[in-house]
Every structure is written in structure tokens, then in C-alpha cells.
Amino acid sequence: MAAAAAGERGPVMAIPRAAPRAARTQRRTRIQEEKEELILEAALDVFATNGFRGSTIDQIAEVAGMSKPNLLYYFRTKEAMHRALIERVLDSWLDPLREFDAAGNPVSEIRSYIRRKLEMARDFPRESRLFANEVLQGAPRIEDALMGPLKSLVDEKAMVIRAWAKAGKIAKCDPYHLIFAIWATTQHYADFDVQVRAVLGPNRAGEGRFEDAARFLEHLFVNGLAVGGPPAGTAGS
Amino acid sequence: MAAAAAGERGPVMAIPRAAPRAARTQRRTRIQEEKEELILEAALDVFATNGFRGSTIDQIAEVAGMSKPNLLYYFRTKEAMHRALIERVLDSWLDPLREFDAAGNPVSEIRSYIRRKLEMARDFPRESRLFANEVLQGAPRIEDALMGPLKSLVDEKAMVIRAWAKAGKIAKCDPYHLIFAIWATTQHYADFDVQVRAVLGPNRAGEGRFEDAARFLEHLFVNGLAVGGPPAGTAGS
DNA sequence: TGTAATGTTTACCAACCGGTTAAATTATCA
DNA sequence: TGATAATTTAACCGGTTGGTAAACATTACA
Numbered sequence: 001m002a003a004a005a006a007g008e009r010g011p012v013m014a015i016p017r018a019a020p021r022a023a024r025t026q027r028r029t030r031i032q033e034e035k036e037e038l039i040l041e042a043a044l045d046v047f048a049t050n051g052f053r054g055s056t057i058d059q060i061a062e063v064a065g066m067s068k069p070n071l072l073y074y075f076r077t078k079e080a081m082h083r084a085l086i087e088r089v090l091d092s093w094l095d096p097l098r099e100f101d102a103a104g105n106p107v108s109e110i111r112s113y114i115r116r117k118l119e120m121a122r123d124f125p126r127e128s129r130l131f132a133n134e135v136l137q138g139a140p141r142i143e144d145a146l147m148g149p150l151k152s153l154v155d156e157k158a159m160v161i162r163a164w165a166k167a168g169k170i171a172k173c174d175p176y177h178l179i180f181a182i183w184a185t186t187q188h189y190a191d192f193d194v195q196v197r198a199v200l201g202p203n204r205a206g207e208g209r210f211e212d213a214a215r216f217l218e219h220l221f222v223n224g225l226a227v228g229g230p231p232a233g234t235a236g237s
Numbered sequence: 238m239a240a241a242a243a244g245e246r247g248p249v250m251a252i253p254r255a256a257p258r259a260a261r262t263q264r265r266t267r268i269q270e271e272k273e274e275l276i277l278e279a280a281l282d283v284f285a286t287n288g289f290r291g292s293t294i295d296q297i298a299e300v301a302g303m304s305k306p307n308l309l310y311y312f313r314t315k316e317a318m319h320r321a322l323i324e325r326v327l328d329s330w331l332d333p334l335r336e337f338d339a340a341g342n343p344v345s346e347i348r349s350y351i352r353r354k355l356e357m358a359r360d361f362p363r364e365s366r367l368f369a370n371e372v373l374q375g376a377p378r379i380e381d382a383l384m385g386p387l388k389s390l391v392d393e394k395a396m397v398i399r400a401w402a403k404a405g406k407i408a409k410c411d412p413y414h415l416i417f418a419i420w421a422t423t424q425h426y427a428d429f430d431v432q433v434r435a436v437l438g439p440n441r442a443g444e445g446r447f448e449d450a451a452r453f454l455e456h457l458f459v460n461g462l463a464v465g466g467p468p469a470g471t472a473g474s
Numbered sequence: 475t476g477t478a479a480t481g482t483t484t485a486c487c488a489a490c491c492g493g494t495t496a497a498a499t500t501a502t503c504a
Numbered sequence: 505t506g507a508t509a510a511t512t513t514a515a516c517c518g519g520t521t522g523g524t525a526a527a528c529a530t531t532a533c534a
Contacts, residue, residue, distance in 0.1 A: 029501085029502090029510070029511095031501080031510080031511075032510085032511090035511090049374060049375060050290060050374060051288050051290070051291055051370075051374065052291075053287060053288070053290065053291035054288055054289075054290030054291050054374070056490080056491060056492085057491075057492065057493085058490085058491075058492095066512090067512070067513060067514090068491095068492090068493090069493085069494085069495095069512075069513065069514085070511075070512055070513075072492085072493065072494085073510095073511070073512075076493090077492080077493080078491095078492065078493090129373055132369075132373055132428075132429075133288075133373060133374075135428075135429050135431055135432045136288075136366060136369055136370060136373065136428055136429070137286060137287060137288065137291065137370075138286060138431055139431045139432065139435075143431070143435070146431065146432055146435035146436070147435045150432075150435065150436065151435055151436050151438065154436050171456070171460065173453055173456060173457070174449055174452070174453045176436060176437060176441075177449055177450050177453035177454070178453065178457075179436075180422070180425055180426075180429075180433060180436075180450075181422045181425075181453070181454065181457060183425070183429075184421040184422045184424075184425035184429075185417070185418045185421045185422060187421075188417055188418075188420070188421035189417075191369075191372075191373050192369075192372050192373070192417075192420075192421075194372055194375055194376045194380070194383065195372045195376065195383055195387075196417060198376075198380070198383035198384045198387065198388055199383070199387065199388050199391050199413060199416075199417075200413060201388065204413075212411055212414055213414050213417075215411070216410055216411045216414035216415065216418070217414070217418065219408070219410060219461065220410070220415075220418060220457065220458070220461040220462070221457070221461065222461075223408065223460060223461045223462070223463065224456065224457035224458065224459075224460045224461030224462075225457070225460070225461075226460065265479095265480080266480070266481090266531085266532085268480085268481075268531085269480085269481090272481090293520080293521060293522085294521075294522065294523085295520085295521075295522095303482090304482070304483060304484090305521095305522085305523085306482075306483070306484085306523085306524080306525095307481080307482055307483075309522085309523065309524085310480095310481070310482075311481095313523090314522080314523080315521095315522065315523090
């Protein structure tokens with residue numbers, strides 16, 4: 001896709017610019033691989049904290065320690081950078097959900113899904129914010145991914161959850177909203193990090209907050225999805 | 238604050254511009270009130286969908302049906318618009334949490350808090366996204382609000398929840414993470430609306446999704462916070 | 475009704491931003 | 505080593521953006 005776009009302008013004449021990631025030879029030099037890596041790393045930094053429109057090529061260039069035209073040598077447009085970044089990150093971002101195993105024990109599957117998602121929020125907050133920014137602003141550049149691969153994967157896993165509920169292994173519940181709830185609660189710690197820190201205050205804002213969150217969320221979801229109504233003694237006035 | 242900023246430039250000379258919301262007389266004319274209202278309404282629209290940096294004064298002007306300089310007559314800078322907007326919206330945004338009543342029944346208090354927050358996500362998604370954008374990008378313009386009024390309110394309500402837990406009315410849990418979880422799950426339906434719609438698909442993306450979400454979340458939190466461990470029969474292989 | 479304060483518009487500007495051009499520099503390899 | 509391709513840089517460009525200047529229009533009010 002990127003390669004096709006690169007060749008769109010010059011029809012016959014000797015190509016005016018070197019056209020990296022070109023059509024003929026595949027991924028060329030060592031240096032190209034390194035620099036693209038470097039750029040995408042910087043782009044992740046900048047896009048994640050400023051969103052697409054709020055980010056400038058100059059910012060990315062500065063973080064990457066390169067000149068702006070040099071960046072544009074590797075990625076023809078700002079949007080191409082963003083596209084490449086999304087493409088590269090989306091797959092690994094969905095991994096935890098993919099690992100969700102129909103054959104496993106429902107409670108432990110859900111528990112470990114929560115834990116994995118929380119680990120990702122802790123270890124890859126930029127990735128989380130990259131998507132959050134994008135989705136929040138209407139997902140103009142990842143709509144396809146949302147309605148395609150993402151929806152398919154969720155549909156598949158929702159069926160698994162529904163089967164568990166039907167078999168009486170967990171409480172009857174809407175699997176989609178369950179998945180939303182897990183996404184929301186876990187990614188919250190990456191996307192709304194400053195708010196979490198501000199509310200917890202300097203004493204509790206350390207890395208321990210992820211352990212506390214894990215404990216709470218596991219309790220919430222495991223108890224919340226346990227079969228049968230609330231155990232007893234919760235009726236008040 | 239805004240008034241003080243307005244007078245910073247011209248020191249002695251006859252004030253060059255009309256200086257609305259001026260120092261002497263209080264909030265002046267009817268038309269001023271109307272136009273400021275109009276502008277903030279438009280600003281909410283634009284800031285909520287594009288974030289601060291991603292929004293332009295021209296966009297806001299267009300939505301408001303006014304010229305850019307006219308906007309800048311009422312708010313001296315883009316940041317002043319944003320500040321005024323945040324100030325105006327923050328209070329009502331925190332209302333549901335304020336209504337959280339220590340004297341009430343814990344389960345029904347939590348249940349109705351969830352419901353109110355979900356209603357706000359449905360009825361005021363722009364407000365939710367305004368904050369989400371801001372917090373996501375590091376909250377450079379609302380840090381004070383987060384660490385001041387917000388933290389205070391949460392601290393207060395966290396004590397209430399902790400008392401409930403201590404009295405055995407709900408399960409022992411970290412009250413801060415409980416509040417985060419409620420925020421995250423409810424605001425998710427405003428902030429990540431496109432994703433929710435994309436995943437649910439055209440059939441289920443109608444307004445009914447909020448009812449489904451309410452049902453699921455009430456179940457999750459009420460069951461999840463019920464005293465005692467998971468009722469029975471959830472142990473698998 | 476007249477006039478001073480308030481409100482609106484047109485024209486403008488400097489900085490920024492995405493992107494291009496072309497020339498210079500460096501790596502590759504026959 | 506030398507030619508060729510790949511990489512990097514300086515200079516530049518047109519459009520956008522936040523904001524201003526000043527003239528013009530309208531409103532409030534004595």
C-alpha cells in the first residue's frame with residue numbers, strides 16, 4: 001500500500017527521489033530498517049501524547065534526532081508515518097484478546113486477560129494512548145481496522161464467553177459489554193494516567209498502583225461474574 | 238483571572254480594544270452573555286472532537302456562525318476559550334459523584350451512581366470527550382483542577398466507601414480503584430463511542446446499547462462488590 | 475436624538491506546518 | 505578505486521493558524 005502510493009506521481013521519467021521501501025527490491029538496506037525503526041519509535045512518542053493533528057513532523061524529527069526532510073525521505077507524509085505505526089502496533093495490541101482460550105477455565109481466562117491487559121497498560125502506555133487519541137477523535141484513520149479485524153476478533157471471543165455463560169460456568173451477561181468493561185478499566189490506567197496519579201496523590205501514585213488495580217479488578221470481575229445472585233446480606237433499607 | 242489578563246498589555250493609554258468582561262462593571266450586556274454562550278457551545282463541539290491543539294479558532298468561529306476576530310473579541314485567546322469552557326463544565330461533570338450519599342444504602346448508591354454516569358455519557362458525550370482529550374494529552378491545562386477539587390471530592394467519597402466496606406455493607410475493596418472502574422466503564426461509552434459502535438455492529442449500535450450497558454454494569458458492580466466470596470460452583474479444572 | 479460605549483468586519487501579519495527541490499554527502503559494490 | 509545508488513541537508517514554498525489594527529456598524533442611554 002505504501003509502496004504503491006510512493007510511485008503515484010512520476011509516471012515515466014527517471015524517478016526524482018530515491019523512493020525508499022520501493023517496489024522492486026524488497027526492504028533494502030540495514031540503514032533503512034534502522035532509521036524507520038527510529039522514526040516510528042519517535043512517532044509513537046509524539047502521536048501518543050499529541051494526537052495526529054496535534055503532532056508535527058518537526059517534533060517527531062527532533063525526538064528522532066533527524067532532520068524533517070530526512071524523515072520525509074523514509075515516510076512520504078505524516079499520515080504515512082501514522083499508518084505504518086498503527087499497522088505495526090495494532091497486532092501486538094490485540095494479542096491478549098487472541099490468547100483468550102475457549103478451552104480454558106473461564107474464571108482464570110478472564111483473570112489472566114485482565115492481568116495481561118493491565119500489564120500492557122503499564123508497559124506500553126504509549127500504544128494505548130495512540131489508539132485512545134485516534135478513537136476519541138472519531139477514528140478517521142483506523143475505522144477499517146475497527147470494523148474489520150477488531151470486530152471479527154471480538155465477535156469470535158464473544159461467542160466463547162456466551163458459551164461459558166450458557167453452560168453455567170459464569171453468570172449470564174452480555175459478552176460485548178464485558179469486553180468493553182475490561183478494556184475500559186485496564187486501559188484507563190494508561191490513558192488517564194495523569195488523572196489517576198493526581199487522585200491517588202504522591203504517596204500512592206508509585207508503581208504499586210498497578211498491583212492494587214489488578215487486585216481490585218480481579219476481585220470485581222471474578223465476583224461480578226460468579227454464577228448466582230449476590231450471595232447474601234446485601235439488602236439494605 | 239481572565240479580566241486581569243485582558244488588561245496586561247496597554248499600561249496607561251486609552252484602552253485600544255473594548256475589553257469585554259472588563260474589570261470595572263460586572264458582566265455587561267445581554268448580547269455579551271448570549272454570544273459567549275454561543276461561542277462556548279461551539280468550542281465544546283470543536284475541542285471535544287479535535288482536542289486543544291487539533292482545534293482551530295476558525296473552526297469554532299464557523300460552528301458558532303461568527304467571524305474569527307469577533308470570537309477573539311469575547312475571548313482574547315484560544316486558551317481563554319478553553320479555560321472558560323473547562324471551568325463551566327467541570328462542576329456539572331462532577332455532580333453525580335457529589336450526589337453520592339454516605340447515608341444511603343451502599344448498593345443502591347453505587348447503582349444509581351453508575352446509572353447517572355452512564356446517562357451523562359449518553360447525554361453529554363462532548364463534555365466527556367473534552368476531558369478525555371485533555372487528560373489523555375497530559376492535562377496541561379487542567380492539572381490544577383485534577384489535583385485540587387477533583388482529588389478532594391474523590392478523597393471524601395473514598396472515605397465513605399471505605400466506611401461501608403469496614404461496616405461489612407460491601408466487600409472490602411480499594412475505594413479509589415472502585416471509583417476509577419466506574420469512571421472508566423461509563424465514560425467509555427462516550428469517549429470510545431465509535432469503537433463501541435464498530436464492534437457492536439449496525440444491528441446493536443442503536444440507543445439501546447446504553448440500556449444494555451447499564452444492565453451489565455449494574456450486575457457487574459453489585460455482584461462484584463457483594464460481601465462474601467464468590468457464591469459457589471465457580472471452581473473449574 | 476445624539477453620542478459614547480459596545481459590537482462587528484475587512485485587511486493584514488508573522489510564525490508555523492506539511493511538503494518539495496536540488497545539491498551535497500555517504501555507503502555499496504563491481 | 506571509481507561509478508552508482510542511497511542518504512542527508514539547506515533552502516525554499518504555499519497554505520494555515522493564532523492574533524492584531526483599525527475602520528465601520530450598532531446599541532444603550534442621557
